[in-house]
Amino acid sequence: MKALVTGASRGLGQALAAGLAREGYNLIVDARDARALAGAGLDMASMIPGDVTDPAHRAALAAAATKEGLDLLVNNAGTLGAHPLPSLADYPADDLRATFEVNVIAPIALTQLLLPTLRKRGGAVLNITSDAAVEPYAGWGGYGAAKAALEQASNVLAAEELTIRVWWVDPGDLRTDMHQQAFPGEDISDRPLPAAIVPAFIRLITERLPSGRYRAADLL
Amino acid sequence: MTALDFALPAALEAHVPPEPRDAVRLLVSRRAADQITHHPFAAIPSLLRPGDLLVVNNSGTLPAAVGRIHFSSPRPDGSWLVEPRHHQNDAGVTSRTISMPGGAVLTMERQVSPRLWEARLSTAVVPYLLSYGKPIRYSYVTQEWDLAAYQTVFAQIPGSAEMPSASRPFTPAIVTELAARGVLIAPVTLHTGVSSLEVDEDPYPEPFDVPPAAARLVNHVRAAGGRVIAAGTTVVRALETAGTTGTVIPAAGWTSHVVTPETGVRVVDGLLTGLHEPRSSHLRMLAAFAGSALLSRCYEEAIRSGYLWHEFGDVHLLLPLRPR
Numbered sequence: 176m177k178a179l180v181t182g183a184s185r186g187l188g189q190a191l192a193a194g195l196a197r198e199g200y201n202l203i204v205d206a207r208d209a210r211a212l213a214g215a216g217l218d219m220a221s222m223i224p225g226d227v228t229d230p231a232h233r234a235a236l237a238a239a240a241t242k243e244g245l246d247l248l249v250n251n252a253g254t255l256g257a258h259p260l261p262s263l264a265d266y267p268a269d270d271l272r273a274t275f276e277v278n279v280i281a282p283i284a285l286t287q288l289l290l291p292t293l294r295k296r297g298g299a300v301l302n303i304t305s306d307a308a309v310e311p312y313a314g315w316g317g318y319g320a321a322k323a324a325l326e327q328a329s330n331v332l333a334a335e336e337l338t339i340r341v342w343w344v345d346p347g348d349l350r351t352d353m354h355q356q357a358f359p360g361e362d363i364s365d366r367p368l369p370a371a372i373v374p375a376f377i378r379l380i381t382e383r384l385p386s387g388r389y390r391a392a393d394l395l
Numbered sequence: 396m397t398a399l400d401f402a403l404p405a406a407l408e409a410h411v412p413p414e415p416r417d418a419v420r421l422l423v424s425r426r427a428a429d430q431i432t433h434h435p436f437a438a439i440p441s442l443l444r445p446g447d448l449l450v451v452n453n454s455g456t457l458p459a460a461v462g463r464i465h466f467s468s469p470r471p472d473g474s475w476l477v478e479p480r481h482h483q484n485d486a487g488v489t490s491r492t493i494s495m496p497g498g499a500v501l502t503m504e505r506q507v508s509p510r511l512w513e514a515r516l517s518t519a520v521v522p523y524l525l526s527y528g529k530p531i532r533y534s535y536v537t538q539e540w541d542l543a544a545y546q547t548v549f550a551q552i553p554g555s556a557e558m559p560s561a562s563r564p565f566t567p568a569i570v571t572e573l574a575a576r577g578v579l580i581a582p583v584t585l586h587t588g589v590s591s592l593e594v595d596e597d598p599y600p601e602p603f604d605v606p607p608a609a610a611r612l613v614n615h616v617r618a619a620g621g622r623v624i625a626a627g628t629t630v631v632r633a634l635e636t637a638g639t640t641g642t643v644i645p646a647a648g649w650t651s652h653v654v655t656p657e658t659g660v661r662v663v664d665g666l667l668t669g670l671h672e673p674r675s676s677h678l679r680m681l682a683a684f685a686g687s688a689l690l691s692r693c694y695e696e697a698i699r700s701g702y703l704w705h706e707f708g709d710v711h712l713l714l715p716l717r718p719r
Contacts, residue, residue: 295471297604297647335519337469337554337586338602338647383606383645385551 179203179240181227181285182252183220184211186351187303190369191249192217194377200247203239205232227252227281237288246298247380248289250282253303256321258356260314271317278321283328290336299340299380302329304388306345315357326388333386341386342379346372401673401694407701408535409708412544417564420702420709424685424693426716431689431696436564436710439667445577446621448612450663452559452629453582455550457521458528458542459557459589461495465531466520467511467556467588468601471649474504476599477514478589488512496527511589511599521553531557531589535705545706549626554586554602560706561627561668579616581609585629585650597653597676601629604647605637613643613662622664622715628654628677631663638662654680656687664715670697670704684713 178195182188184206192204193216202220206212209224223239225232240248256274257267286300293300307315308322326343333341348354350366375394378384384394413419421434423442434442443449459466467476479488493501500517507513516523530545547562548570573580584604613623613634625631635654637646641661653676654660666684671677682690693711702709 291472294469294473295648297602334522337521337552338471338604338649382608383604383647 176246177201177203177240177243178247178249179205179236179245179289180249180251181205181236181282183217184208184215186353187346187349187369187372188249188251189215189217190373191251191376192220194370194373195247195249195380196220198377198381201243203236205236205252227285228276230284233281233285233288236285240289241292244296245289245292246296247301248286248293248298249301249303250285250325251303252281253278253322253353254318255353255356256317259359260318260357262314263316266317274317274321275324278318279324279328282325286332290339293339294336297338299342299383300329300332301376301380302326302341302343304329304343304345306347306390308345329388340383342384342389343387344376344379344389344391346391401698403673403704404698405535407698407704407708409703409705410535410537412540412707413564415566417566417569419564420700422693422697422700422702422709422711423714424689424711425714426685426689427714429689431693433700437569439712440569440572440576440578442712443573443576443578443624444622446579446616446619448579448581448616448621448623449573449626449667450581450583450609450613450623450630450634451547451549451562451565451626452585452587452633453549453551454555454559454584454586454629455553456530456542456545456555456558457524457553458530459524459555460531461524461528464493464495464501465556465589466524466528468586468599469520469554470513474513474515475520476507476511476588477501477503478510479503479512497523499523499527525553533705536707549582551582552584552586554584555629556589557587558706559585559587559627559629561710563706564710565626579612579621581612582606583609583630583633585633587629598632600649600651601632602648603633603636603650605633605643605645606647607645610637610643610645613638617662617664623662624665624667624712625663626667628666628668628680631660631666631680634663635660654683656682659683666713667710668713669706669708669710670694670702672704681711681713684715686716 178200180192183192183204204220254277257270305322307319308326329343348366372391375391417437419436421436423432463480465478502515505513545558636650636652637643
C-alpha cells in the first residue's frame with residue numbers, strides 16, 4: 176500500500192505519516208522545509224521537499240506517486256493564514272488569497288493529478304479540515320472560510336467520483352505549532368498531541384469507511 | 396436443450412415490477428441432494444441457516460439512460476463506456492461529439508465493441524445522470540417506472556447502470572426476519588454495467604469494492620462452518636476477485652474476473668440470482684455452482700413451471716455441493 180502525505184515534517188502530518196508507516200504503508204512525503212522533513216523520523220519514506228502551491232512541485236509528487244500506483248492521498252499541508260488572527264474586517268486580501276492557495280487550491284490541484292491512479296486501485300483521498308470550517312469563531316474567518324471551501328470540494332468530489340473514498344476529517348484541537356500560532360503565548364498543553372488521535376485516522380483508512388465528514392474523536 | 400442454450404418463450408418475460416417486492420417465486424436447487432424445490436420468495440429466511448452469511452451488493456441503480464445513450468461503466472481515466480442505442484436502419488454514431496440535454500457534450504473517443512464506445516462527458520457523469528437520466532429499460536418492460544422501482548433495499552452507493560436485481564425481492568420485513576433468525580448480512584459494492592452484451596461476450600471490467608469488514612466476515616463464517624450466500628452474480632464476481640487464494644483479502648478497483656466452471660468458486664458457497672438469458676456468460680457462472688446437469692434441469696423446470704425472467708422476474712437459489 177502506498178500513501179502520499181503532504182506537510183509531513185511536523186504536527187499532525189508527521190504523526191499521520193509515522194502511523195501509516197507503522198501500518199506498513201510505503202510513503203511519499205513532502206514539506207517546505209527539507210531539513211525539518213529529513214529530521215521527522217520518516218526514514219523509510221521517499222522525501223520530496225517543496226511547496227504544495229508550486230505546480231512543478233505538485234507535478235513531481237504526482238510523478239513519484241503514479242510510478243507504482245497510489246492508494247491514499249493525505250492533503251494535510253495547510254496554513255493558519257495571517258496571525259495573530261485578524262478579524263475579517265481587517266484581513267489583508269493578499270494573506271487571504273495565500274491562505275486559499277495553500278488550503279484549497281493546492282489540495283484540489285494535487286488531487287486532480289492523482290485521481291487516475293487512485294481510481295485504478297479504489298484508493299482514497301483524506302482532506303484535513305477543522306471545526307473552524309463550520310463554527311463562527313472570531314478571528315478564524317480566513318482559515319475557516321478556506322477549510323469550509325475544502326470541505327465542500329471534498330463533498331462534491333465524493334459525489335462525482337464513484338470508485339474512490341473521499342474523507343474530510345476534523346482532527347480537533349491539537350498541541351501543534353499551528354495551534355500555538357493561533358493562541359500565541361497561551362498554554363496549550365491541555366490539548367492532546369497529534370499522535371493521540373492517529374488511531375482514529377488509521378481506523379478510518381484501514382477499515383475503508385464510507386466517504387464523508389468525520390470527527391477524529393468519534394473514531395477513537 | 397443444454398444449460399447454456401435454450402429458447403426463452405416470450406410469455407416468460409416479466410413486464411412490470413412485482414408489488415409487493417417479495418411476490419415472486421423462488422426456485423431452490425440443492426447440489427448436495429441433487430434436488431429442486433419451489434417456494435414463495437418470502438420463505439427465504441427459513442431456507443438459510445443461523446450463521447450463514449448473505450453478502451449483498453450495496454450499489455444503487457443510476458438513471459443511466461439519457462436519450463439514446465446508455466452509460467455503462469466508468470473507467471479509471473475518467474471516461475465511460477457508453478452504448479448508443481439505435482434503430483436497425485439508422486446510421487448509428489455519425490459524429491464524434493453528441494449534444495446532450497442540459498448543454499453537456501459527449502465525445503465519442505473509441506469504439507471498443509459492436510455496441511460499446513469509450514466516451515467522455517463534459518461534466519461529472521454521476522451527478523449528471525441523477526439530474527437528466529432515466530432508468531435503462533428494454534423492450535420487454537412496456538412502460539416507464541420510477542427509479543425507486545429499480546432500487547434494492549440494500550442500495551447505498553449509486554453507480555450501477557442496471558439494477559443488481561437478485562436482491563430486488565428483499566423487503567425490510569424479510570431482512571429483519573433474516574437478522575432475527577441469526578443470518579448475517581454483509582455488503583460489498585460492484586457497480587454493474589449494461590447487460591446488453593453480445594451472445595457469448597464476457598462482461599467488461601467493472602469497479603468493485605470488498606471492504607475489510609465484509610472480508611473478515613466471509614472468512615469468519617467459512618471458518619466457522621457457515622455458508623456464504625451471494626445475493627447476485629455481481630457479489631460472486633467481487634468476492635471471487637478478492638478471494639482467489641481461498642481467503643478473502645480486502646480489495647477494490649476494477650475486476651475482469653469471470654467465474655466459469657473452469658475457474659470454479661473458492662469463497663462463495665451459494666448464489667441467489669435471477670433467471671438468465673440463453674448463452675449469457677452468467678449461465679457459465681451458475682454452472683460453477685450447480686453443475687451443468689442440475690442447472691439444465693433447473694431451467695427446464697423453470698420454463699415448464701412458468702417462472703418469469705429479467706429484472707422484475709423470479710429468482711433462483713443455488714445451494715452448494717459441500718454439506719456444511
